[in-house]
Amino acid sequence: MSPSSTNAVAVYCGSLSGTQPAYVNAAISLGIALARANRRLVYGGGVNGIMGAVSKSVLQNGGHVTGVTPTAIAAGGGEGSGRKKLQDHEGLTDDQRSNMERIVVASMHERKVEMAVRAGGFVGLPGGFGTLEEVMEVATWTQLGIHTKPVVLVNVRGFYEPLRQMIKQGMQDGFIKAVNQHIITFVDGPSSFSEHDDFDWGAATLEALDAWIWEGGKPLFNWSQPGASEGEKLKAT
Numbered sequence: 001m002s003p004s005s006t007n008a009v010a011v012y013c014g015s016l017s018g019t020q021p022a023y024v025n026a027a028i029s030l031g032i033a034l035a036r037a038n039r040r041l042v043y044g045g046g047v048n049g050i051m052g053a054v055s056k057s058v059l060q061n062g063g064h065v066t067g068v069t070p071t072a073i074a075a076g077g078g079e080g081s082g083r084k085k086l087q088d089h090e091g092l093t094d095d096q097r098s099n100m101e102r103i104v105v106a107s108m109h110e111r112k113v114e115m116a117v118r119a120g121g122f123v124g125l126p127g128g129f130g131t132l133e134e135v136m137e138v139a140t141w142t143q144l145g146i147h148t149k150p151v152v153l154v155n156v157r158g159f160y161e162p163l164r165q166m167i168k169q170g171m172q173d174g175f176i177k178a179v180n181q182h183i184i185t186f187v188d189g190p191s192s193f194s195e196h197d198d199f200d201w202g203a204a205t206l207e208a209l210d211a212w213i214w215e216g217g218k219p220l221f222n223w224s225q226p227g228a229s230e231g232e233k234l235k236a237t
Helices: 021-036 049-060 071-075 108-118 129-144 161-172 178-183 201-211 230-235
Strands: 009-012 041-043 065-070 100-105 121-124 151-154 184-187
Touching: 009 108, 009 129, 021 049, 021 201, 041 049, 041 108, 049 065, 065 071, 065 108, 071 100, 100 108, 108 129, 121 129, 121 201, 129 151, 129 178, 151 201, 161 178, 161 184, 178 184, 184 201
Parallel strands: 009 041, 009 121, 041 065, 065 100, 121 151, 151 184
Antiparallel strands: none
């Protein structure tokens, strides 16, 4: 169980924009920070909602993006309201578009594996069921010892506060060990939500990713099959 050698960041987020401008602004802020730090964005490949905001922000600021999309979603026109085609990121130059890599996979599970293998850490922006499922799966993979990578949740306007409380409840009721509470890091921003629109979520998120240290001790299981790559181990889950 060793840390990843890549500094790319996998971002999970909604294909809708949500009801608060701060959600999109946080995505744009993260995209700027990733581009400035020369850290590739790995994400689900959509151009709508928060997915579109973070990927477009990376590209507009000279960064590189890898979008991973299942065949069914690609054939159906993408995720989110309006279902723009994956190539329809508007307002980009040809040079900026050339920094976008697209990978089409057969299934949702293959999408998650492909994203995880390519990333050294994971970030959750606001999103729906898919975002929550993806965040919890990569956190579980850390707990199980399949990989050792940080999971950071961007807690814009307290969006992830219910999840933090659920983790605390799980600890109180004996389902989550105290040593594993540090698998997920919450970036809270200013105490006043009125400041969340303009807060530098990107810088705070990258700082949290880089500061994370595994404190869980020995992994629960040995996933080190001789000659098996990380991708092969993840596909077996």
